[in-house]
Structure formats: C-alpha cells, structure tokens
Amino acid sequence: MEVVEAWERYAQGRTPRREVNSAGARTWLNWTQYPDHGPDESILGDLQGRTVLELGCGTGCNLAHLSTLGATCTGVDISPTQHEKAVARWGHLPGLTFHTAEVSDYLSRTDSTFDVVLSIFGPVWFTDPERLLPLIRKRLTPGGVLAFSHKPPSAGSEPVGTLREARAVTRWDYTPEEWSALLTSSGYSNSKAEIIPPPKGQEVGTLLVRACTGILFYPPLRK
Ligand SMILES: C[S@@+](CC[C@H](N)C(=O)[O-])C[C@H]1O[C@@H](n2cnc3c(N)ncnc32)[C@H](O)[C@@H]1O
Structure with a gap:
C-alpha cells in the first residue's frame, strides 16, 4: 500500500509529456531520461502485428507510439492516477489497453503471451529481479524480447537502494554485467546490456538492457 501511495504521489506531481517532439511527431518512444535523445523503437525490430506489454507504462505515451x-x-x-491519464490521452487508439495492477500480480495472473516486453525507468528497476525476470520469461513467446532502461548505478552505490523521488520504493541498481548474469540465470539468452551516452553537457548516461528467449541479433543503437 505504501508503494502504491508513493507512486500515486509521483504521478500527481508529474507534468504531462509535450504534445509534439522536436521532430514534429505527436507520438514517439524515448528510452532515456532526456527529451529528444537516444535510440527509438527500432531497437525492438519490426512491431507490425506483434504483441507488446509495457511494465510501468505511466501515462502511456511510449506505448501509444508502438x-x-x-x-x-x-x-x-500500479498507479490509478497514471491509468486515468493514459486512458484520457490515448484511450481512443485501437489495439491499446491499460490495466491498473502491480506487475508481478499481473504477470502471475495473465494467460496472455507477448512478443515484446518493455519497461522504461519502470518496475524492472523497482522489483526483485529474481522474482520478476522468471515471471516475464514465462509470458514471452519463443523469440520474444525483453528490453528495459534505467539510470546506470553510480560509483560506489549499493545494488539495492531506494528511489529518491519515492522512498518507500526499493530500487535494484545493477551494473550491465550483473544484469546479464541475472538474465542468463533466469533463462534468457543473448542478453546485451549497454550504456547509452548522455547528451552533450550531461554526465549520466542510460543503461539499456535487452534479452530474448531465442537467438536474435539486435538492431544497433542508431542515435
Ligand atoms: C519513473 S515512472 C516511468 C513511467 C514511464 N515508463 C515513462 O517512461 O514515462 C515509473 C512507473 O512505474 C510504475 N510502477 C512502479 N512500480 C510498479 C509495479 N511494481 N507495478 C506496476 N507499476 C509500477 C509507476 O507507477 C510509474 O508510473
């Protein structure tokens, strides 16, 4: 309950994403903490006709683009406020459904399978990976992809800490090497964990992790 309240406070304090990005697009996918920066959805491969699940979709702006x-x-x-905002902004789009749920509960209950599971600064960062990664793995189709991003751990930080914005929330702050080992031990193959460099003038990059349930050659990061 404390965790839901923390994310509710977070949701209520957020300003909505811009209507249009610097390229003039009305929808787009952003893996990093910086606007108009980093790779786009092309790192997931072709999305036409595929089933996609986003964990911690917030106001749904990235998912709407897909x-x-x-x-x-x-x-x-997990946040009802995020759900309301997502439905209000994107509820008119076909093929897009939002649920209010804690991700481990949702993954344990659902019978659906997905070709792509993604999480951007989302619950893969805030949930014990030894519990969450196998739950995601079970819901991925053969050849399915898991991709997630969050800030890289800062030097000397503990691997398990709390989120500055919401102290009731635990954060699992692993290095690329630690994520790769966790993914392999949870049954994923071909994991790739890399740091997207920050934009000019910024110091902190973004950790991007991909793994799959089969053999896959990942499209490169283009930006
Ligand atoms: C930092 S926000 C990122 C939101 C969105 N992915 C984005 O890039 O704008 C993290 C989101 O994950 C949700 N969240 C955190 N832990 C969760 C959990 N265990 N289950 C479901 N959602 C969760 C929060 O409510 C919040 O909307």
Whole structure:
C-alpha cells in the first residue's frame, strides 16, 4: 500500500509529456531520461502485428507510439492516477489497453503471451529481479524480447537502494554485467546490456538492457 501511495504521489506531481517532439511527431518512444535523445523503437525490430506489454507504462505515451506502428499493446501500471491519464490521452487508439495492477500480480495472473516486453525507468528497476525476470520469461513467446532502461548505478552505490523521488520504493541498481548474469540465470539468452551516452553537457548516461528467449541479433543503437 505504501508503494502504491508513493507512486500515486509521483504521478500527481508529474507534468504531462509535450504534445509534439522536436521532430514534429505527436507520438514517439524515448528510452532515456532526456527529451529528444537516444535510440527509438527500432531497437525492438519490426512491431507490425506483434504483441507488446509495457511494465510501468505511466501515462502511456511510449506505448501509444508502438500501437500507431501496428502492435497490439497492453500497458500495466500500479498507479490509478497514471491509468486515468493514459486512458484520457490515448484511450481512443485501437489495439491499446491499460490495466491498473502491480506487475508481478499481473504477470502471475495473465494467460496472455507477448512478443515484446518493455519497461522504461519502470518496475524492472523497482522489483526483485529474481522474482520478476522468471515471471516475464514465462509470458514471452519463443523469440520474444525483453528490453528495459534505467539510470546506470553510480560509483560506489549499493545494488539495492531506494528511489529518491519515492522512498518507500526499493530500487535494484545493477551494473550491465550483473544484469546479464541475472538474465542468463533466469533463462534468457543473448542478453546485451549497454550504456547509452548522455547528451552533450550531461554526465549520466542510460543503461539499456535487452534479452530474448531465442537467438536474435539486435538492431544497433542508431542515435
Ligand atoms: C519513473 S515512472 C516511468 C513511467 C514511464 N515508463 C515513462 O517512461 O514515462 C515509473 C512507473 O512505474 C510504475 N510502477 C512502479 N512500480 C510498479 C509495479 N511494481 N507495478 C506496476 N507499476 C509500477 C509507476 O507507477 C510509474 O508510473
């Protein structure tokens, strides 16, 4: 309950994403903490006709973009306020469904399978990976992809800490090497964990992790 309240406070304090990005697009996917920066959805491969699940989808802006590319999209977020905002902004789009749920509960209950599971600064960072990674793995189709991003751990930080914005929330702050080992031991193959460099003038990059349930050659980071 404390965790839901923490994310509710977070949701209520957020300003909405811009209507249009610097390229003039009305929908887009952003893996990093900086606007108009980093790779786009192309690192997930072709999305037309694929089933996509986003864990911690917030106001749904990234997922809405994937639905405009022909994916059938499901978003899960623990915060009812985020759910309301997502439905208000994107509820008109076809092939896009939002649920209010804690991700481990959702993954334990659902019978659905997904070609792509993504999480951007989301619950993969805030949930014990030894519990969450196998739950995601069970819901991925053969050849399915898990991709997630969050800030890299800072030097000397503990691997398990709390989120500055919401202290009731635990954060699992692993290095690329630690994520790769966790993914392998949870049954994923071909994991790739890398740091997206920050934009000019910033110091902190973004950790991007991909893994799959089969053999896959990842599209490179283009930006
Ligand atoms: C930092 S925000 C990122 C939101 C969105 N992915 C984005 O990039 O704008 C983290 C989101 O994850 C959700 N969240 C955190 N832990 C969760 C959990 N265990 N289950 C479901 N949602 C969770 C929060 O409510 C919040 O909307």
